[in-house]
Amino acid sequence: MISLSDYRQQWFGNIRGDLLAGLVVALALIPEAIAFSIIAGVDPKVGLYASFSIAVLIAFTGGRPGMISAATAATAVLMVTLVRDYGLEYLLAATVLAGLLQIGAGLLRLGQFMRYVSKSVMTGFVNALAILIFMAQLPELNPSTEGVTWLTYALVAAGLAIIYLFPRLTTAVPSPLVTIIVLTTLVVVMGWEVRTVGDMGALPDTLPVFLIPQIPLTLETLLIIFPYSAAVAVVGLLESLMTQNIVDDLTDTKSNRDQECIGQGIANTATGFIGGMAGCAMIGQSIINVKSGGRGRLSAFTAGTVLLILIVGLGDLVARIPMPALVAIMIMVSIGTFSWSSIKALRVHPRSSSIVMIATVVTVVYTHNLAIGVLVGVLLSGIFFAGKISQLFRISSTLSADGRERTYVLEGQLFYGSTEDFAEAIDFREAPDRVVIDVSRAHIWDISSVQALDMVILKLRREGADVEVVGMNKASETLVDKLAIHDKPGAMDTLMEH
Known part of the structure; x- marks a missing residue:
């Protein structure tokens, strides 16, 4: 006030x-x-x-x-x-x-x-x-x-x-x-x-x-x-x-x-x-x-x-x-x-930023509607931002000396833009006795990432592996506890319905 x-x-x-x-x-x-x-x-x-x-x-x-x-x-x-x-x-x-x-x-x-x-x-x-x-x-x-x-x-x-x-x-x-x-x-x-x-x-x-x-x-x-x-x-x-x-x-x-x-x-x-x-x-x-x-x-x-x-x-x-x-x-x-100055900046600014600016201008001038132009710009900004964040996601894995335990280490942001990379990095054909998914260097953001985690765990369990998720931060743990279904009966059927 x-x-x-x-x-x-x-x-x-x-x-x-x-x-x-x-x-x-x-x-x-x-x-x-x-x-x-x-x-x-x-x-x-x-x-x-x-x-x-x-x-x-x-x-x-x-x-x-x-x-x-x-x-x-x-x-x-x-x-x-x-x-x-x-x-x-x-x-x-x-x-x-x-x-x-x-x-x-x-x-x-x-x-x-x-x-x-x-x-x-x-x-x-x-x-x-x-x-x-x-x-x-x-x-x-x-x-x-x-x-x-x-x-x-x-x-x-x-x-x-x-x-x-x-x-x-x-x-x-x-x-x-x-x-x-x-x-x-x-x-x-x-x-x-x-x-x-x-x-x-x-x-x-x-x-x-x-x-x-x-x-x-x-x-x-x-x-x-x-x-x-x-x-x-x-x-x-x-x-x-x-x-x-x-x-x-x-x-x-x-x-x-x-x-x-x-x-x-x-x-x-x-x-x-x-x-x-x-x-x-x-x-x-x-x-x-x-x-x-x-x-x-x-x-x-x-x-x-x-x-x-x-x-x-x-x-x-x-x-x-x-x-x-x-x-x-x-x-x-x-x-x-x-x-x-924005015209000169087109050469030095990231291409995504220039595209957002130009798209906003073109849409507003074409429609004579500021709201539509700004909406297009905000949507493009969100898409480009999600694309950039998804590129920061990394996953590595190591196999124990006896070949019985595989550890996957996730780094970066796990959200709808990076779930595909997460799923593709998991070797489901391999059949170790135990799989550890280490998310201590990652953050789980949304329902898409929780569902991807559910699917990975259930597929690995189907192959006979004992799966454990470790290193989850408080915010990620709260989200997973609320939305995850991999420990519930009929979980695979529920996920496949989606």
Whole structure:
């Protein structure tokens, strides 16, 4: 549990940096929230209200200060079918349920499972996200899109120049904010015709209000929304925890995974009651926030509050922000997010690590689903790891001088990946009076290894040998005592049934 003084420091330890960074993030959230609403098939206000609500609430309840959460594409794409088949009210109900599931995950401390996601998967996740962020900007650079002209490319180039060159003059003001101000002023003063935020969709002009989703409270309704809620909860937590790890690395600080799960759940549950869609952490906006100087909870709170003020009170002004300015910022985020060192590392890293990283990138980019990509990466990591561990398994044997006793010495890890080597190393045709299986240098891990041990013992006994297992450590002994059946009647028949 965080102390009150530390919590206060997370709020007020970086006031100026957090306020400025939050302002930049708020501006960048607007077009994305509108775009994600369109993806889900709902009005822009659903995504905008969600981004306001989630950003503000996560500032109070989250476990990672400085991380930005809002409506995201990762959760929006999961809701498309639900909205199409059942409508907005079911989307809101699913959002509430997804939040409750996330709270449950936090209370059960499921966030700790992130430690099993390898560095290669993390790198692949980051690189894929960078590519997706860049790809999301392509429609605004497509000549066939209405309003995209040579002036669009010129303004994007100018925006990138400001972003990368302005910090050489001063870092007192975030360069993305300067980019928005300068390009908006130029477009307004010169009267240039370019796409603006207003072209993305109508902005809401009223504050969100509390509402209860109008759905039948029946088991049938639960069965309809539960699969969507479960998917949103899992994908949302996965992206949030991955982003949390990245922000931890960027800021050289540690944060609370389980609290982040609970915070995401509270934010989503509350958002469903004000007409907003589910969301999660946003790696792009989080990196914008960190690179703009945001470090504390105040940055997320500022982003959400300023977003609401902008869309409700200053909607006409915000609508005039040119899209090239925001495209330039997102390209900067894409470039900054991509791990360029990982390309050079392909030559020196183990082949298995490179395969995992590339597979994660390809799967995410192909499916546009971060969860599937990460799942593929984690599965491949597990397979390669099991393969490496199985290669460390060794077995040797010696025969006594009188030829009556054979001793097998096992070294390494005996598990499902090494049981075949174990079985093949035993000479069942030989018929000594006694066989000793020495596992003092080995560890027995799972039911597969216990069954392999059962089978070896029973086959040797069938050949007339007296078998003894020696040197078993406490953990292995506990597992074998619980699962082994070689001393039970009908053991061979039982094993052969499997």
